[in-house]
Amino acid sequence: MRLALEKGFFFPSSEIYSGPAGFWEYGPLGVGFRNKFVEVWRRELLRKDGMLEIDGSQIMTKDVFRASGHLDSFTDPIVKCKKCGSIFRADRLVSEKTGTLVTEGSSEKELDDLIEKHLIRCSKCGADFGGTKKFNLMMSVEIGGDKEEAYLRSETCQSIFVDFLRIFKVMRCKLPVAIAQFGKSFRNEISPRQSMIRLREFYQCEIEIFFNPNQSDVFQKYDGISKNRLRVCLDGKKSQNMSCSELLKKGILPSQMIAYYLVLLQSFYEKTGLDMTRARFRLLSDAERAFYSSFAFDFEVETSMGWTELVACNYRTDYDLVRHGQTSGREHSVMDGEAQVVPHIFELSMGVDRSIWAILEHSLTKHEERDVLELKPYLAPIQIGVFPLVNRDGMEEKAAEVLSKIRKDFNAFYDRSGSIGRRYRRADEIGVPKCLTIDTETLANDTVTIRDRDSMKQSRVHLDELRGILNTTFLFPD
Numbered sequence: 138m139r140l141a142l143e144k145g146f147f148f149p150s151s152e153i154y155s156g157p158a159g160f161w162e163y164g165p166l167g168v169g170f171r172n173k174f175v176e177v178w179r180r181e182l183l184r185k186d187g188m189l190e191i192d193g194s195q196i197m198t199k200d201v202f203r204a205s206g207h208l209d210s211f212t213d214p215i216v217k218c219k220k221c222g223s224i225f226r227a228d229r230l231v232s233e234k235t236g237t238l239v240t241e242g243s244s245e246k247e248l249d250d251l252i253e254k255h256l257i258r259c260s261k262c263g264a265d266f267g268g269t270k271k272f273n274l275m276m277s278v279e280i281g282g283d284k285e286e287a288y289l290r291s292e293t294c295q296s297i298f299v300d301f302l303r304i305f306k307v308m309r310c311k312l313p314v315a316i317a318q319f320g321k322s323f324r325n326e327i328s329p330r331q332s333m334i335r336l337r338e339f340y341q342c343e344i345e346i347f348f349n350p351n352q353s354d355v356f357q358k359y360d361g362i363s364k365n366r367l368r369v370c371l372d373g374k375k376s377q378n379m380s381c382s383e384l385l386k387k388g389i390l391p392s393q394m395i396a397y398y399l400v401l402l403q404s405f406y407e408k409t410g411l412d413m414t415r416a417r418f419r420l421l422s423d424a425e426r427a428f429y430s431s432f433a434f435d436f437e438v439e440t441s442m443g444w445t446e447l448v449a450c451n452y453r454t455d456y457d458l459v460r461h462g463q464t465s466g467r468e469h470s471v472m473d474g475e476a477q478v479v480p481h482i483f484e485l486s487m488g489v490d491r492s493i494w495a496i497l498e499h500s501l502t503k504h505e506e507r508d509v510l511e512l513k514p515y516l517a518p519i520q521i522g523v524f525p526l527v528n529r530d531g532m533e534e535k536a537a538e539v540l541s542k543i544r545k546d547f548n549a550f551y552d553r554s555g556s557i558g559r560r561y562r563r564a565d566e567i568g569v570p571k572c573l574t575i576d577t578e579t580l581a582n583d584t585v586t587i588r589d590r591d592s593m594k595q596s597r598v599h600l601d602e603l604r605g606i607l608n609t610t611f612l613f614p615d
């Protein structure tokens with residue numbers, strides 16, 4: 138967090154006015170890193186699988202969320218102190234005070250009973266609470282002069298569902314088809330904490346796979362991945378590696394298609410530099426699943442804030458398309474071969490901000506003399522540092538010349554202050570993979586020192602070879 142704040146990865150929104158919690162800004166390094174993260178998502182999931190990408194609007198009409206069930210069911214249980222008026226999330230309060238996990242599906246009555254049984258009182262003033270109530274997390278807005286009621290979307294996937302019929306037709310799709318979106322969503326969280334983990338305004342990368350439920354048993358792309366192993370956690374405690382064929386045989390995964398997409402997701406995260414020994418697919422219990430979901434794994438990672446969900450992998454059944462069909466009066470079915478079907482949906486719903494947090498945390502390595510952000514070169518927001526050894530004898534001019542040459546293709550920065558050792562350490566801390574030093578030899582024979590972040594090894598290369606070397610360094614691996 139210190140690094141993120143001091144180096145401009147991210148910081149609180151409206152900071153000079155102490156703005157409300159749960160809103161964060163990405164600074165220059167954060168934007169650079171996030172853009173690259175999303176580009177790897179596009180590469181490893183969207184392009185690899187031939188998915189379609191859309192970009193929907195963030196404000197959507199009330200009917201969307203009436204149909205989706207969010208206006209009725211997208212709630213958190215809250216309690217309000219009778220004396221000082223402080224509001225707490227009831228389930229979290231009970232979990233913290235009793236040390237036992239309270240599932241998201243607990244009823245108001247169950248929570249009231251637990252609060253009574255454990256004599257839980259207001260943490261601020263010690264007074265009693267009124268009963269547990271449901272608080273809706275949707276953020277509303279008013280549109281135009283007559284103030285039409287609308288909402289900021291609480292998940293990007295709703296645009297995908299309501300656009301489905303058009304996309305299917307104009308893109309001449311066949312089932313199964315996957316439609317994806319990167320964009321912002323909004324949730325009116327009660328007392329958001331944990332910085333980038335629980336936000337009121339946040340980025341999602343969502344993928345919705347539409348398929349014919351009668352033909353999901355055999356999935357062609359599965360052939361290549363049946364032996365791949367997924368790291369799963371079935372009892373909420375132990376993690377184990379199991380092959381897809383084993384998971385299917387034991388009935389833990391419902392279909393070959395779902396196995397394939399979980400493998401695709403896992404291999405994407407491997408390429409982001411996340412420590413996969415601290416990641417797992419956790420099977421959710423009936424009580425934990427979202428109200429529309431019939432089967433769900435959470436892809437989770439362990440960070441300093443405990444195990445955190447990065448991706449919800451939900452089998453949403455035909456819930457969404459049936460509901461939007463009923464509410465809009467337009468049946469959401471399509472032809473699959475000879476049959477007219479309402480597609481079922483499997484989704485990979487990824488939290489981008491928390492993924493970025495987890496990757497940064499897993500990448501930050503403390504060495505004796507230096508902190509190194511060991512980002513994959515293709516994810517580094519700043520790729521190259523350019524340093525004149527000393528600020529005289531024409532080295533600065535030469536460094537400026539080198540910088541302007543590589544800037545067209547690479548994100549490079551210039552640093553002339555402090556000893557060369559200090560400059561290397563500053564670059565290490567923000568994950569710059571390569572640093573170039575311009576010295577007297579550069580002036581004499583057009584060679585520069587190129588220093589590697591991880592090995593700290595230095596070698597001398599001619600300026601004519603530089604572009605080729607840097608291209609190889611930042612190439613995405615196959």
Ligand SMILES: [Zn+2]
Pocket residue numbers: 218219220221222223259260261262263264
């Ligand atoms: Zn109170």
